[in-house]
Amino acid sequence: MTGGAGHLADRLRALLGPERLLDGNLARNLYAHDGSIVTGDCGMVALPETTEEVATCMAMAHAAGVEVTPRGSGTGLAGGAVPLEGGLVISLARMREMGEVDTANACVWVQPGVLNLDVSMAVEHLGLHYAPDPSSQAACSIGGNVGTNAGGPHCLAYGVTVQHVLGLELVRPDGQVVVLGGEAPDPPGFDLRGVVVGAEGTVGVVTRVLLRLTPLPPDVRTMLLDFMTVAEASATVQAIIAEGIIPAALEMMDRNMALAVEEFVHAGLPTDAAALLLVEVDGTRAEVDTATGIVEAVAHRHGVRTVRVARDEEERALLWKARKTAFGAVARVRPSYYLHDCVVPRTRLVEIMEAIGEITARERVICLNVFHAGDGNLHPIIALDRSDPDETERAMRAGDQIVRACIALGGTLSGEHGIGVEKREYMPLVFDSGDLEAQACVRRAFDPDGRMNPGKVLPTGTRCGEVGLADTQVPEGTWI
Ligand SMILES: Cc1cc2nc3c(=O)[nH]c(=O)nc-3n(C[C@H](O)[C@H](O)[C@H](O)COP(=O)(O)OP(=O)(O)OC[C@H]3O[C@@H](n4cnc5c(N)ncnc54)[C@H](O)[C@@H]3O)c2cc1C
Structure with missing residues (x-):
């Protein structure tokens, strides 16, 4: 490590102590990866514990002209948390405090390193939960969820992360701390929360998030439907929603996946079917009964073979375990x-x-x-x-x-994982050069030097007016 970066490492070590500034080979190697197949190049890793420490790290990196990549739990699947050209990774993993729950307004401030599932577990006794539930929810952080605008099985009915972030605290690239949104129902000024949610760490580091909490539904029912063709299962998905029912969750699994999962979880999934649908409906007992009846009728019209309704919470949890551990089952x-x-x-x-x-x-x-x-x-x-x-x-x-x-087919690049490195060169398939330039200008308004997570989201060479963003190329051969 040379020049500005070497000097920065010394200053960060003095601030955080040697155990919270990592620049050995093991750490640099570990933090050069996330859940994707992208391999990057990590210079050093800071592990701050407070907003003030994050702000000081950012101000020091600003003074040294060093790039910064924010990181949550590193479960991202698009390379978003992978630094590409050395620089400083700021890991928020140690910032795991939750504030007091505001039960009257159903919201809570949390630090970004809090794990998604921990929020719901902490508020369950109050009859509340945090609705966005990525399948990685036991491991991924709220900061990472904000970075990627994460979704999950229950986001069909409840909305994705952006619909559940009421406010956030952001440390800007020069170390300045700002708060966007908040408890007030209609905060004055521009509503910039939507710029930060899903920005994949390109506009600053999120250090606190005000989460909207949702009442637990009074009743819930989970069904497993199996079909002998994918076409019948797909037609059932469309038809359920066409009946005016938005299930809490409506997930599909094909035969290859059912085989891998069943070997692993033993949930009694039919492994000879072409496709399975996991359908969950919630609401009052009467609403759940009605919705269940409609789902069953629609499925029978479209050739369902069997409808299995979870008898109790244990069976429901087993079916969800099968769904949420599916990625891991691929290792078989x-x-x-x-x-x-x-x-x-x-x-x-x-x-x-x-x-x-x-x-x-x-x-x-x-x-x-x-x-x-x-x-x-x-x-x-x-x-x-x-x-x-x-x-x-x-x-x-x-x-x-x-x-x-x-x-x-009229689709788009990402539903929830983000663009990161993996999909950035596909962006011109869905945006023309004017759109991309406008996005580059928004980014530059937050990060004039192009030091925040360079090389992510926007394709190489995207410019804001005459000024290019950091033209980070993914070096040949570093993808896998
Ligand atoms: C098995 C498995 C299942 C998954 N299922 C889902 C799913 O159902 N839905 C879904 O949406 N995703 C899913 N994912 C992907 C991943 O878990 C999500 O993208 C998650 O939101 C990433 O959180 P993280 O804490 O790991 O973030 P990281 O991977 O560490 O970072 C993700 C992005 O956010 C930025 N970032 C992180 N923290 C901050 C911060 N404090 N401030 C600013 N930027 C920040 C990073 O720079 C990076 O660009 C899955 C992943 C796995 C491995």
């Missing part, structure tokens, strides 16, 4: 996986599932599908062994074709 097929989380209009589900089948067959890769069918948010998981260069190459080719097929 291959040691690694590669996926995109593109979205298509719900009405195009049949076509995209057929296209994914054709693409993955042509490229001779194993694909397991498990996804948020209700909002058309796909997760075609291509199982791969990264030590096999040929299989890896075929997986990349298949991923590329799947992205393009989704866009061709």
Whole structure:
């Protein structure tokens, strides 16, 4: 480490102590990865515990002209938390305090390192929960959820992260601390929360978040439906919503995924069906009864083979365990996986599932599908062994074709995982140069020097007027 970065490491060590400034090879290697297959280059890692420490770290990095990458739990699937060219990673993992719950207004301030699931567990006794529930919720942080505008199975009915962030505290790239939004129902001035939520760490570091809490539903029922064709399952998804029912969750799993999960979780999933739907309805007992009846009737009209209704909380938890551990079950097929989380209009589900089948067959890769069918948010998981260069190459080719097929069907690049590094060069498929320039200008208004998480979200060479953003190239060969 040389020059400004070396000097910065000394200053940060003096601030945080040697155990909270990591620049050894092990740490630099670990923090050069996240849940994706992107490999980056990490210079040093700071582990602050307070907003004041984050602000001082940011001011020091500003003075030294060093790039900063914020990081939560590192479960991201698009390379967002992976630093690309050395620089400073600010990990928020030690900032895990929750404030007092405001029960009258159903909200709570939390630090960004608090894990998603811990919020719901902490407020359950008050009859509340935090609705966005990524499948990674036992591991991912609220700061990372804000960074990616995370979704989850229950976001179909309840909305994604941005709908649950009432306010946030942001440390700007020069170390200045600002608060956006807050308890007031209609805060004056521009509402900039939506710029920060989903910005993937490119506008500053989020150090506190005011979360909206949602009452626990009085009743809930979970059903598992199985079909002998993906087309019947897809048609059922559309038809349920066309009946005017928005289930709390409406998830699909194909046969490959059911096989992998069943071996692992033993939830009694039918492994001979082409597709399974996990449908959850909630509300009052009467609403749940009505919705269950409608879902069953619609499913029978579309060829469902069996409808299994969870008898009790234990069975319901088992079905959700099967859904939420699905990504991990892929390890039974291959040691690694590669996926995109593109979205298509719900009405195009049949076509995209057929296209994914054709693409993955042509490229001779194993694909397991498990996804948020209700909002058309796909997760075609291509199982791969990264030590096999040929299989890896075929997986990349298949991923590329799947992205393009989704866009061709009127879809978009990401439903919840973000753009990060993985999808940034696809951005011109959905935005013209004027759109991209406008986004670059918004980013530059927050980060004039282009030091916040450079190389993420916007494609290489995107400019704001005459001024280019940091033109970080992903170095050849560092992806996997
Ligand atoms: C098994 C598995 C299942 C998953 N299921 C889902 C799912 O259902 N829904 C879903 O949305 N995602 C899912 N994900 C992806 C991932 O868990 C989410 O993207 C999550 O929001 C990332 O949180 P994190 O704390 O790990 O963030 P990280 O990966 O550390 O960071 C993600 C992004 O946020 C930025 N960031 C992190 N903290 C801050 C901060 N304090 N201030 C500013 N920027 C910050 C980072 O720079 C990066 O760009 C899954 C991942 C796995 C491995």
